[in-house]
Amino acid sequence: xxxxxxxxxxxxxxxxLFYKKGYNLTGIxxxxxxxxxxxxxxxxxxxxxxxxxxxxxxxxxxxxTQDINNFVNNAEKGKPQLYALFNFLKEFFDQKDFNGCxxxxxxxxxxxxxxxxxEEIQNQKEEFISFIKSIIEKNHDQNSDQKxxxxxxxxxxxxxxxxxxxxxxxxxxxxxxxxTICKNIxx
Amino acid sequence: xxxxxxxxxxxxxxxxLFYKKGYNLTGIxxxxxxxxxxxxxxxxxxxxxxxxxxxxxxxxxxxxTQDINNFVNNAEKGKPQLYALFNFLKEFFDQKDFNGCxxxxxxxxxxxxxxxxxEEIQNQKEEFISFIKSIIEKNHDQNSDQKxxxxxxxxxxxxxxxxxxxxxxxxxxxxxxxxTICKNIxx
DNA sequence: ACAAAAACAGACAAGTCTGTCTGTTTTTTG
DNA sequence: CAAAAAACAGACAGACTTGTCTGTTTTTGT
Numbered sequence: 001x002x003x004x005x006x007x008x009x010x011x012x013x014x015x016x017l018f019y020k021k022g023y024n025l026t027g028i029x030x031x032x033x034x035x036x037x038x039x040x041x042x043x044x045x046x047x048x049x050x051x052x053x054x055x056x057x058x059x060x061x062x063x064x065t066q067d068i069n070n071f072v073n074n075a076e077k078g079k080p081q082l083y084a085l086f087n088f089l090k091e092f093f094d095q096k097d098f099n100g101c102x103x104x105x106x107x108x109x110x111x112x113x114x115x116x117x118x119e120e121i122q123n124q125k126e127e128f129i130s131f132i133k134s135i136i137e138k139n140h141d142q143n144s145d146q147k148x149x150x151x152x153x154x155x156x157x158x159x160x161x162x163x164x165x166x167x168x169x170x171x172x173x174x175x176x177x178x179x180t181i182c183k184n185i186x187x
Numbered sequence: 188x189x190x191x192x193x194x195x196x197x198x199x200x201x202x203x204l205f206y207k208k209g210y211n212l213t214g215i216x217x218x219x220x221x222x223x224x225x226x227x228x229x230x231x232x233x234x235x236x237x238x239x240x241x242x243x244x245x246x247x248x249x250x251x252t253q254d255i256n257n258f259v260n261n262a263e264k265g266k267p268q269l270y271a272l273f274n275f276l277k278e279f280f281d282q283k284d285f286n287g288c289x290x291x292x293x294x295x296x297x298x299x300x301x302x303x304x305x306e307e308i309q310n311q312k313e314e315f316i317s318f319i320k321s322i323i324e325k326n327h328d329q330n331s332d333q334k335x336x337x338x339x340x341x342x343x344x345x346x347x348x349x350x351x352x353x354x355x356x357x358x359x360x361x362x363x364x365x366x367t368i369c370k371n372i373x374x
Numbered sequence: 375a376c377a378a379a380a381a382c383a384g385a386c387a388a389g390t391c392t393g394t395c396t397g398t399t400t401t402t403t404g
Numbered sequence: 405c406a407a408a409a410a411a412c413a414g415a416c417a418g419a420c421t422t423g424t425c426t427g428t429t430t431t432t433g434t
Contacts, residue, residue, distance in 0.1 A: 003380075003432090022296060024211040028422060038382045040425085049422065099299070107355055108295035109209060112286070122356060153364045161348030168294055169309060177340045185371050190402090190410075215392060225412045227395085236392065381430060390421060400411060 007045045010035055015056045019102055023053055023109045053106070054120055060102045061124045065131070072135060079186050081139045085132070085159055086179040093166050093175060100167030101160065129156045140186060151185075158182055194232045197222055202243045206289055210240055210296045240293065241307055247289045248311045252318070259322060266373050268326045272319070272346055273366040280353050280362060287354030288347065316343045327373060338372075345369055 013035040017026040028049060032039050046052045068088050075084035092098060099105065103121040110117050133152035142148050162178030200222040204213040215236060219226050233239045255275050262271035279285060286292065290308040297304050320339035329335050349365030 006381080021298065022211075024209075024296065025298065027420080029420090039384080039423085041381055043423070044380070100295075104291065104351060104355065105295040108287075108292040109211065111208065111212065125352075125355060150364070150367075153360065154368050157348040157352055157361055157364050157368065158345065160352055161344040164291060164351055165312075165344055165347055168291065168312060173340065174344055177337070177344050180337075181341050181345065181368065181372060185368060193411085214390075216390090226393085226414080228411060230393070231410070375434100377432105377434090379430105379432070381432105382428075383426105385424105385426085387424080388422095391419080393417090395416080396414095398412075400409105402407105402409070402411105404405105404407090 006037070006041065010037065010042060010045055010052070011055045011059050014052050015059050016097070018053065018056050019060065019099055019105075020097060023106055050114075050116065053110075053117060057102065057106065057117070057120050057124065061127075065127075068131075078139050079183075081135050082132075082155060082182060082186060083179060085135075085155070086162065086175055086182060089159070089162055089166070089175050089178075090172060092163075093172055098167070101163045104160070104164060125156075129153060132156055132159075154185060155182055193224070193228065197224065197229060197232055197239070198242045198246050201239050202246050203284070205240065205243045206247065206286055206292075207284060210293055237301075237303065240297075240304060244289065244293065244304070244307050244311065248314075252314075256318075265326050266370075268322050269319075269342060269369060269373065270366060272322075272342065273349065273362055273369060276346070276349055276353070276362050276365075277359060279350075280359055285354070288350045291347070291351060312343075316340060319343055319346075341372060342369060 010031070014026070014031050017031060017034060028039070028042065031052070032042050035042075042052075046055070068085070071088045071091075072081050072084045075081045075087075103124060106117065107121055112118075129152050132155050133148050136142070136148050136151055136155075140151075142151060158178045158181050162175045165174035166172060197218070201213070201218045204218060204221060215226070215229065218239070219229050222229075229239075233242070255272070258275045258278075259268050259271045262268045262274075290311060293304065294308055299305075316339050319342050320335050323329070323335050323338055323342075327338075329338060345365045345368050349362045352361035353359060
């Protein structure tokens with residue numbers, strides 16, 4: 001297997017495990033067993049478990065960014081492109097391995113002093129807020145950069161609440177509630 | 188020290204550690220060292236670490252329930268009693284040991300199959316939604332039990348988003364954004 | 375085809391974890 | 405005041421953790 005493919009294979013295996021079981025409850029030995037590789041191979045590609053964690057976060061974010069972008073672009077122009085965020089979340093929820101937001105899950109597991117991982121997560125979220133802002137600018141412009149930013153943060157907040165709570169309650173009602181609030185504030 | 192006091196002392200010590208460092212990264216040995224008790228004493232009061240976790244969740248919830256109740260009751264009648272939820276959160280955020288929601292933190296750390304802890308958390312949240320509903324009934328009644336419930340869930344969702352995100356971004360902006368949304372939907 | 379790179383298996387170090395158990399001392403209570 | 409309860413210290417079992425290292429075999433690129 002080509003070097004870059006091995007690396008990708010490790011990331012994908014670790015990602016599935018970290019997301020399903022959590023970071024601390026997934027051991028290196030479990031990753032190599034599941035991936036079918038030797039321990040030395042894993043440490044040839046990654047310096048530490050923390051490095052795999054960073055790769056995991058980036059991998060999930062890359063996939064997410066692409067998927068949600070496609071989903072939103074396929075929605076009707078105007079407000080529906082914002083509502084699409086929540087419809088996307090419904091489809092995400094229906095996937096059999098749904099386990100909430102990887103960022104929020106991970107940040108609950110790492111020490112507060114871990115700057116690397118914390119910053120990666122914060123950056124991903126800032127990126128997501130910018131993405132929402134760009135949808136607003138294209139579909140529901142408030143004619144003020146400040147107002148667009150504020151609205152983006154609000155919709156982001158509702159989105160995050162929806163994903164966390166649908167995981168916690170193991171139900172879609174938080175997503176529907178989020179969508180209702182979203183429609184309400186876009187009136 | 189009286190038996191019941193020892194138990195309480197263990198719970199308080201474990202609670203501080205679990206909340207600050209997370210459940211999995213806090214060891215039994217650390218708890219007994221910090222509490223200044225013998226290991227046998229701890230296991231005389233609790234059958235397992237999981238049992239201490241349940242006591243931790245209940246302890247935090249009891250304190251929280253009392254505190255937020257007092258805070259809300261001291262707010263001006265009417266909508267401000269609902270806004271008070273977010274003002275309470277601001278004071279919570281300012282405490283030096285703020286680390287978000289203990290329920291969401293814990294649920295990210297335990298295996299999905301752990302029913303006991305999951306159900307305790309779900310029950311606490313249902314209780315909180317009922318509390319919000321009771322504020323609505325007293326201060327902003329929608330003349331329909333169904334509508335009161337829906338609104339309670341919406342405010343709950345915003346509250347949960349605010350607490351998670353203020354932790355993640357280490358900033359108060361999510362709480363302010365949450366309050367703005369709340370005012371908006373109560374118009 | 376041959377040299378370099380990277381895969382392999384797996385032992386090992388050094389530490390962590392939860393929970394049990396022994397035996398002693400202190401505290402509580404009737 | 406004596407008996408029972410609960411505290412103490414800490415060794416121990418057994419399983420787990422991450423990361424290193426050795427030596428061998430396979431794959432890759434020129």
